[in-house]
Amino acid sequence: MEDESTLLMIPGPVQVLPRILRAMSRPMIGHRSREFGRIYEECQKTLKELFQTANDIFVISGSGTCAMEAAVGNVIGRNDTVVTIENGKFGERFRLIAERYGKVKPITFEWGTSIELDKVEDALSDGAKAVTMVHNETSTGIKNPAKEVSKLAHQYDALFIMDGVTSIGGDTVLVDEWGVDIAIVGSQKCLGAPPGLSAISVSDAAWDAIVDQPPYYADLNAYRKSSAKEITQTPYTPAVSLFCALEEALNVINEEGIDARRKRHKMAAEAIRAAAEVLDIELFPSLNEISEYSNTVTAMLLPEGINDKKLRDGMLKRKVQISGGQEHLSGSIFRIGAMGNFTERDILTTIQTLEVVLKEYRVIARIGDGVNAASDIFSGFGLEK
Amino acid sequence: MEDESTLLMIPGPVQVLPRILRAMSRPMIGHRSREFGRIYEECQKTLKELFQTANDIFVISGSGTCAMEAAVGNVIGRNDTVVTIENGKFGERFRLIAERYGKVKPITFEWGTSIELDKVEDALSDGAKAVTMVHNETSTGIKNPAKEVSKLAHQYDALFIMDGVTSIGGDTVLVDEWGVDIAIVGSQKCLGAPPGLSAISVSDAAWDAIVDQPPYYADLNAYRKSSAKEITQTPYTPAVSLFCALEEALNVINEEGIDARRKRHKMAAEAIRAAAEVLDIELFPSLNEISEYSNTVTAMLLPEGINDKKLRDGMLKRKVQISGGQEHLSGSIFRIGAMGNFTERDILTTIQTLEVVLKEYRVIARIGDGVNAASDIFSGFGLEK
Secondary structure, three states: OOOOOOEEOOOOOOOOOHHHHHHOOOOOOOOOOHHHHHHHHHHHHHHHHHHOOOOEEEEEOOOHHHHHHHHHHOOOOOOOEEEEEEOOHHHHHHHHHHOOOOEEEEEEOOOOOOOOHHHHHHHHHOOOOEEEEEOEEOOOOEEOOHHHHHHHHHHOOOEEEEEOOOOEOOEOOOHHHHOOOEEEEEOOOOOOOOOOOEEEEEOHHHHHOOOOOOOOOOOHHHHHHHHOOOOOOOOOOOOHHHHHHHHHHHHHHHHHOHHHHHHHHHHHHHHHHHHHHHOOOOEOOOOOOOOEEOOOEEEEEOOOOOOHHHHHHHHHHOOEEOEEOOHHHOOOEEEEEOOOOOOHHHHHHHHHHHHHHHHHOOOOOOOOHHHHHHHHHHOOOOOOO | OOOOOOEEOOOOOOOOOHHHHHHOOOOOOOOOOHHHHHHHHHHHHHHHHHHOOOOEEEEEOOOHHHHHHHHHHOOOOOOOEEEEEEOOHHHHHHHHHHOOOOEEEEEEOOOOOOOOHHHHHHHHHOOOOEEEEEOEEOOOOEEOOHHHHHHHHHHOOOEEEEEOOOOEOOEOOOHHHHOOOEEEEEOOOOOOOOOOOEEEEEOHHHHHOOOOOOOOOOOHHHHHHHHOOOOOOOOOOOOHHHHHHHHHHHHHHHHHOHHHHHHHHHHHHHHHHHHHHHOOOOEOOOOOOOOEEOOOEEEEEOOOOOOHHHHHHHHHHOOEEOEEOOHHHEOOEEEEEOOOOOOHHHHHHHHHHHHHHHHHOOOOOOOOHHHHHHHHHHHOOOOOO
């Protein structure tokens, strides 16, 4: 039922602006050309601002998972210990990747519950080379305490590897200030570009910790070497068209301004949460004092009287696509992604369509309360958090 | 000096037809949608015909190098021995990748010289789990004896892993008939699509040999599992726009016909070689009875009186881009790629421009002999090889 006219409100891939789509249609150029070097440099420049880092940054032709593997595989060797923090699907993925490279000390919390810092500290106190954490856990709509975990990591001389796949570009991420040694982002989330690229930043401490035999395609030393050439390039043939799209997506970000972009994401998430509140839809994760709701994806419990299939099919029939839960959360939660270049209209349309479907199944009696509450946030009438 | 009006005659990325470029501009769709599943299935179907295989085939969002790593990393474990055959840069790359996964028994020949089967047999006779070979060695313009090496591999119970990155889609490759256990192709070569995707076929014998801990992003079991779902999908977010382009590129191939396409590539290579002959430009590789000149990239020695920079800059100034040699061959050879959806006009234009530059540097006295010789091939007047 999904088609090109469907409003894509899933947590990535996101809708892509026509100007960004068009950027992919330019004639092919060589990947060792000056023009490609210029595009890559432009991307690196804006990405550094988005990451808030002076660290090296590279663009990998592969999805966020490829960058997660690069992050782990370049610093974790067979005899190294890595602490993996897991409270959702992507935290779990870090563990699964880490298990292929070194000795894993997993710290697991139920998906959607908050990270407990004392457990992280316990694990680190036995000694570890690195700790992995997902900043914005897309599977549950929870934002994990990056700054706090980074501090702990460094207290115990461990590297802090952070998945910022769905936070960087849409939420505040301060790679250098927080001390994130390796941070990654995906192109198809808050950056508003098509899927297929990821970016990775590498601190001096991470460079010092690089292992001898990292995975080949994601070998960061190879990326560094190629990036430092007279013409900036990648070690293997990059997805040139996607780089063109990324450059344009980053132009859009520069035009909007990074602060304005973060504010827009925050406001959208608040608007969705405000709508959920008046519609008596329970937000999914239970939070403690160091976790927050995600500003880029909102997870909610399915209300009584409707199931996952009815809700999502009902919305899809009306040309709005949202996501269900992943793995064991399938059937109990639904998720709305608001990442990239969405507009207030997109958010209100999504909420309205949600209300239409809820009314169809008699979960609510009338349409409009959710839109009113959300609109109040955009208009500045709403409750400020 | 390269720009969008430059005729791209390098061995990939190749020029991309406007209709294929436009396919990338369609609005973004979800990667778990039926429409994406349809696109992926269409791609798999035509790729199986191009590979001439009934084996499983998957599309990876990553370049040919990513697929090379998938090929090696999924069947070679730490205690496994792999024979790597090397007579050019990509053969070398297979060795470098293999060194990160298992025990390597390298068989090396000088770049551009032919593979000697007895040396391969010697190495295999000591026992090996697999042998890697590059079918069409892009760095030197040589076509290696895939059928013969495959036969040897199976004689010694080893898997045959073949890089068909620059042959599949442009030259005859018979994966099942030859017994290629793992074959790979890149999107940006003979398929005529933009760079960023690769495809990999996996035989039953290769499935039986899969290791426990392959690289994560390139884990073939994960690809198999996702591909078998009710909606055909990839394990991690794919480069959706590139899949749209690949589908359209494969439509172009189906419209042309696979045999006609192979013939067109062969004829172009013959035309370039015929031009070289009359221009007194020596073809680069020295061949033995089991090697052939590549039908997709032609390497030539730089003639007296001109150097690499002068030749390529002179052509680039006239909006035709060709390649130099890689690594230690830089400065001694130049390469013309004729892959994908090039036309007779592109080939003759390239040869004419080559002649213009050679005349500028007084290497030849008049323009036209090369074009005449090449044109004769296209017209069927030329010498048949």
